[in-house]
Amino acid sequence: xxxxxxxxxxxxxxxxxxxxxxxxxxxxxxxxxxxxxxxxxxxxxxxxxxxxxxxxxxxxxxxxxxxxxxxxxxxxxxxxxxxxxxxxxxxxxxxxxxxxxxxxxxxxxxxxxxxxxxxxxxxxxxxxxxxxxxxxxxxxxxxxxxxxxxxxxxxxxxxxxxxxxxxxxxxxxxxxxxxxxxxxxxxxxxxxxxxxxxxxxxxxxxxxxxxxxxxxxxxxxxxxxxxxxxxxxxxxxxxxxxxxxxxxxxxxxxxxxxxxxxxxxxxxxxxxxxxxxxxxxxxxxxxxxxxxxxxxxxxxxxxxxxxxxxxxxxxxxxxxxxxxxxxxxxxxxxxxxxxxxxxxxxxxxxxxxxxxxxxxxxxxxxxxxxxxxxxxxxxxxxxxxxxxxxxxxxxxxxxxxxxxxxxxxxxxxxxx
Amino acid sequence: xxxxxxxxxxxxxxxxxxxxxxxxxxxxxxxxxxxxxxxxxxxxxxxxxxxxxxxxxxxxxxxxxxxxxxxxxxxxxxxxxxxxxxxxxxxxxxxxxxxxxxxxxxxxxxxxxxxxxxxxxxxxxxxxxxxxxxxxxxxxxxxxxxxxxxxxxxxxxxxxxxxxxxxxxxxxxxxxxxxxxxxxxxxxxxxxxxxxxxxxxxxxxxxxxxxxxxxxxxxxxxxxxxxxxxxxxxxxxxxxxxxxxxxxxxxxxxxxxxxxxxxxxxxxxxxxxxxxxxxxxxxxxxxxxxxxxxxxxxxxxxxxxxxxxxxxxxxxxxxxxxxxxxxxxxxxxxxxxxxxxxxxxxxxxxxxxxxxxxxxxxxxxxxxxxxxxxxxxxxxxxxxxxxxxxxxxxxxxxxxxxxxxxxxxxxxxxxx
Ligand SMILES: [Mg+2]
Ligand SMILES: [Mg+2]
Numbered sequence: 001x002x003x004x005x006x007x008x009x010x011x012x013x014x015x016x017x018x019x020x021x022x023x024x025x026x027x028x029x030x031x032x033x034x035x036x037x038x039x040x041x042x043x044x045x046x047x048x049x050x051x052x053x054x055x056x057x058x059x060x061x062x063x064x065x066x067x068x069x070x071x072x073x074x075x076x077x078x079x080x081x082x083x084x085x086x087x088x089x090x091x092x093x094x095x096x097x098x099x100x101x102x103x104x105x106x107x108x109x110x111x112x113x114x115x116x117x118x119x120x121x122x123x124x125x126x127x128x129x130x131x132x133x134x135x136x137x138x139x140x141x142x143x144x145x146x147x148x149x150x151x152x153x154x155x156x157x158x159x160x161x162x163x164x165x166x167x168x169x170x171x172x173x174x175x176x177x178x179x180x181x182x183x184x185x186x187x188x189x190x191x192x193x194x195x196x197x198x199x200x201x202x203x204x205x206x207x208x209x210x211x212x213x214x215x216x217x218x219x220x221x222x223x224x225x226x227x228x229x230x231x232x233x234x235x236x237x238x239x240x241x242x243x244x245x246x247x248x249x250x251x252x253x254x255x256x257x258x259x260x261x262x263x264x265x266x267x268x269x270x271x272x273x274x275x276x277x278x279x280x281x282x283x284x285x286x287x288x289x290x291x292x293x294x295x296x297x298x299x300x301x302x303x304x305x306x307x308x309x310x311x312x313x314x315x316x317x318x319x320x321x322x323x324x325x326x327x328x329x330x331x332x333x334x335x336x337x338x339x340x341x342x343x344x345x346x347x348x349x350x351x352x353x354x355x356x357x358x359x360x361x362x363x364x365x366x367x368x369x370x371x372x373x374x375x376x377x378x379x380x381x382x383x384x385x386x387x388x389x390x391x392x393x394x395x396x397x398x399x400x401x402x403x404x405x406x407x408x409x410x411x412x413x414x415x416x
Numbered sequence: 417x418x419x420x421x422x423x424x425x426x427x428x429x430x431x432x433x434x435x436x437x438x439x440x441x442x443x444x445x446x447x448x449x450x451x452x453x454x455x456x457x458x459x460x461x462x463x464x465x466x467x468x469x470x471x472x473x474x475x476x477x478x479x480x481x482x483x484x485x486x487x488x489x490x491x492x493x494x495x496x497x498x499x500x501x502x503x504x505x506x507x508x509x510x511x512x513x514x515x516x517x518x519x520x521x522x523x524x525x526x527x528x529x530x531x532x533x534x535x536x537x538x539x540x541x542x543x544x545x546x547x548x549x550x551x552x553x554x555x556x557x558x559x560x561x562x563x564x565x566x567x568x569x570x571x572x573x574x575x576x577x578x579x580x581x582x583x584x585x586x587x588x589x590x591x592x593x594x595x596x597x598x599x600x601x602x603x604x605x606x607x608x609x610x611x612x613x614x615x616x617x618x619x620x621x622x623x624x625x626x627x628x629x630x631x632x633x634x635x636x637x638x639x640x641x642x643x644x645x646x647x648x649x650x651x652x653x654x655x656x657x658x659x660x661x662x663x664x665x666x667x668x669x670x671x672x673x674x675x676x677x678x679x680x681x682x683x684x685x686x687x688x689x690x691x692x693x694x695x696x697x698x699x700x701x702x703x704x705x706x707x708x709x710x711x712x713x714x715x716x717x718x719x720x721x722x723x724x725x726x727x728x729x730x731x732x733x734x735x736x737x738x739x740x741x742x743x744x745x746x747x748x749x750x751x752x753x754x755x756x757x758x759x760x761x762x763x764x765x766x767x768x769x770x771x772x773x774x775x776x777x778x779x780x781x782x783x784x785x786x787x788x789x790x791x792x793x794x795x796x797x798x799x800x801x802x803x804x805x806x807x808x809x810x811x812x813x814x815x816x817x818x819x820x821x822x823x824x825x826x827x828x829x830x831x832x
Contacts, residue, residue: 102518
C-alpha cells in the first residue's frame with residue numbers, strides 16, 4: 001500500500017547511499033593513511049615478527065564518511081513533505097495540511113548529534129589520551145538531548161512484567177526516572193564494551209559489523225510488526241554504519257594495515273545505543289552484546305582493581321611459533337583484597353582462570369581476565385587470524401542465541 | 417507580561433550558566449595544558465626572545481565547555497512544556513494542549529549539531545593538518561541540516577529592495593535557492609575569516625569576543641522588536657560563547673600561555689553563522705565582520721596566488737627592539753600574472769602596499785597582504801601587545817560603525 005511505498009523508497013535510497021559509502025571508505029582510508037601517520041597517529045603492531053608501524057585511529061575516516069552519508073541522506077525521508085512546502089510559496093496550504101513530522105525530524109537530528117559528539121570525543125581520546133573520569137563524564141552529558149527527545153516523543157518508561165511475576169508486581173511496572181538512568185548507562189556501557197574486547201587484528205571492526213548486521217536483521221524482521229517506524233529509523237543508521245565499517249574492516253583485517261582507534265569503539269557504541277533507545281529495543285540490544293557482557297563480567301576483578309591489572313592485557317606474541325599466547329599477571333594471594341581473593345578462588349574452582357606457581361611458593365601467575373585470553377586458554381596457542389575468526393564465530397553464535405531468546409524463550413515469560 | 421517572563425527567565429538562567437562556564441574554562445585550561453603539550457599539541461611563539469613552547473589548539477577546551485553548558489541548558493527553555501508532559505502521565509491532555517514547540521526544539525538541536533561538527537572538524541584540522549579541499553568541502557556538508565531546518569521552519573528567501581531601486585525591482589525580490597547558497601557561503605566565510613586574521617597573541621580570541629559582544633548587544637536592542645524569539649535564540653548561544661571565550665582570552669592574552677588553534681576559529685565562525693542564519697540577521701552579521709572582510713579582500717591577491725604567497729605571513733619579530741615588523745615577500749613584476757600586476761599597481765597607487773627595491777633592479781620586496789602588516793605599515797614597528805590592542809580597537813570602532821549603518825544609514829534606503 002501507500003504506507004509501504006513511503007517506507008520502502010527511503011530505505012532503498014539508504015541502501016544505495018550505504019553501498020556508495022562502502023566504496024568511498026575503501027578509497028578514503030588509503031588516501032588518509034599517510035596524513036595520519038605523519039601527524040603521529042601511528043601504532044606498533046605487537047603481534048607480528050617485524051613489529052610494523054600502522055596508522056592509528058582510522059575509525060575517524062569511516063566515522064566521517066558515515067556522517068557525510070547521513071547528512072546527505074537527511075532530506076530523503078522528508079522529501080515528500082519538503083516538496084509540499086516548496087509548492088506552498090503562496091501559503092495556500094495550512095500547517096496541518098503540510099503536517100511536517102517535526103517529532104521524527106528532531107529524533108533524526110538528535111541521533112546524529114549524539115553520534116557526532118561521541119566521534120569527537122573518541123578522536124579527542126585518541127589524540128590526547130583522556131583521563132578515565134572524562135571518559136565516563138562526557139558521554140553522560142552527550143546523552144542529555146537524546147533522553148530529552150525520548151521524554152518528549154514517547155516517555156514510555158513502562159516495562160511489561162514476566163508472566164511468572166505478575167501476581168507480585170502486576171502486568172507492568174513504571175520505572176520512571178530509573179528507565180532514563182538505564183538508558184544513560186546503556187550508552188556508557190556500549191561505548192566502552194567494544195573498547196575492552198579489542199587488541200587483535202580485525203576484532204573491533206569484525207564484532208561491531210556482526211552486531212550491526214544482527215540488529216539490522218532484527219529490524220527487518222520487525223518491519224512487518226507494530227513498531228515499523230522505529231525499525232526504519234534504526235535501519236537508516238545501521239545500513240550506512242555497516243557500509244563504512246565493512247570498508248574499514250577491509251584494511252583492519254589480518255594483517256592490519258590500519259588500527260581503528262578509540263574513535264571507532266566510541267562511534268560504534270553510540271550508534272547501537274542511539275538506534276536501540278530511539279527504536280525502543282534497548283533490552284533486546286543487550287542480547288546481541290553477550291560476548292561483550294561476558295568479557296566485561298570476566299574483566300571486573302581486574303577493571304575494578306580487586307586483582308592486579310597491567311596497563312595492557314593483550315595476548316603475548318611468540319615470534320618462534322608465530323602464535324599468540326595468554327598474557328599473564330603475577331599476584332600474591334595474601335596481599336589481595338578479601339573480595340578479590342573470593343573472586344579469584346571462585347574463578348579457580350570453575351577452572352575459568354589458568355594459574356601456575358611463579359618463583360617462590362607464595363607468588364602465583366594467572367592469565368589476564370579477558371575473553372581473548374579465555375579463548376587462548378581453551379584453544380591453546382593460536383595464530384592471530386585464527387583467534388579473531390574464533391572470536392567472531394562466537395559472536396555469530398551469540399547472535400543466533402539472541403534471536404532464539406527473543407523469539408522462542410520470550411514466549412515462556414511474555415504473551416507474544 | 418506573561419510572555420516577557422517566559423522569555424526572561426531562561427535568558428537569566430543562560431546568563432548564570434555562562435558565568436559558571438567562564439569560571440570552568442578558567443579552571444579547565446591550565447589542567448589540560450600539560451595533556452595537550454604531551455600529546456604534541458604545542459607550538460612555538462615566534463614573537464618572543466626565548467621562543468617559548470606553548471600549548472596549541474586550546475580552543476577545544478573552551479569549545480567543549482561551551483558544548484557542555486549548552487547541553488545542560490537545553491531543557492531550560494522547554495521546562496514549562498516538559499513539566500506539563502510530566503503531569504500528563506494519565507494522558508488527560510491532548511497533543512494540542514501540551515503544544516510542545518518542536519520547531520524551536522529542532523532549531524536548537526540543529527544549531528548544536530552544526531557547532532559540534534565544526535568543533536570536530538577544527539580539531540581534526542589541528543591534529544591532522546587537513547588539505548584545503550577538505551576544509552572547504554566538509555563545512556559545506558555540515559550546513560545541510562541547518563539549511564534544511566531554515567527551509568522547513570521559515571523558508572523566507574525574500575529580501576527587501578532599497579527604496580532607490582524599487583522602480584526597477586519592485587518592493588522585494590525572492591532570491592529562492594540563491595539565498596541558500598548565500599547562507600552556505602556565509603558559514604564557510606565566517607569559519608575561515610577569523611582563521612586568516614590571526615597569528616599574534618590574543619587576536620583570535622579578542623576579535624571573536626568583540627564580535628560576539630556586539631552581536632549580543634544588537635540582539636538585546638532587538639529584544640523589544642518584532643523578532644524577539646530569534647534574538648533570544650541567538651543570545652542562548654552567544655552568552656555561553658562569550659563566557660568561554662573570555663576564559664580562553666585570559667590565557668591567550670599577551671604573553672600567551674596557550675594558542676587557540678584552528679579549532680577555535682572554526683568554532684567561533686560557526687557560532688556566528690548559526691545564530692545569524694536561524695536568527696534571520698545574516699546580512700547584519702556581515703556588518704560586524706568589517707575588519708575580517710577588509711583583511712580578506714586585502715589578502716585576495718596572495719590567497720589566490722596572483723602574487724607569491726609564503727606559507728606564513730606573520731609579522732617578523734625583531735629581538736633587538738622587542739617589536740614586530742612587517743613581513744615581506746619578494747616578487748618580479750614581469751613574472752606576475754597580468755591580473756596580479758594590475759592588483760599590485762592598484763595597491764601601490766593607493767599606497768596600500770610598502771614596496772622597496774631588492775637587490776638587482778627587477779626584484780621588488782613588498783609586505784605580505786594582511787591587515788596586521790597594513791597596521792604595521794601605518795604604525796611602524798610596534799610591540800606585540802600594542803599591535804593586538806590597536807587591531808582590537810579597530811574592531812570596536814567597526815562595531816560602532818556597524819550599529820551606525822544598521823540604525824541610521826539604513827533609514828536612507830529602507831523604511832525603518
Ligand atoms: Mg586512548
Ligand atoms: Mg591547520
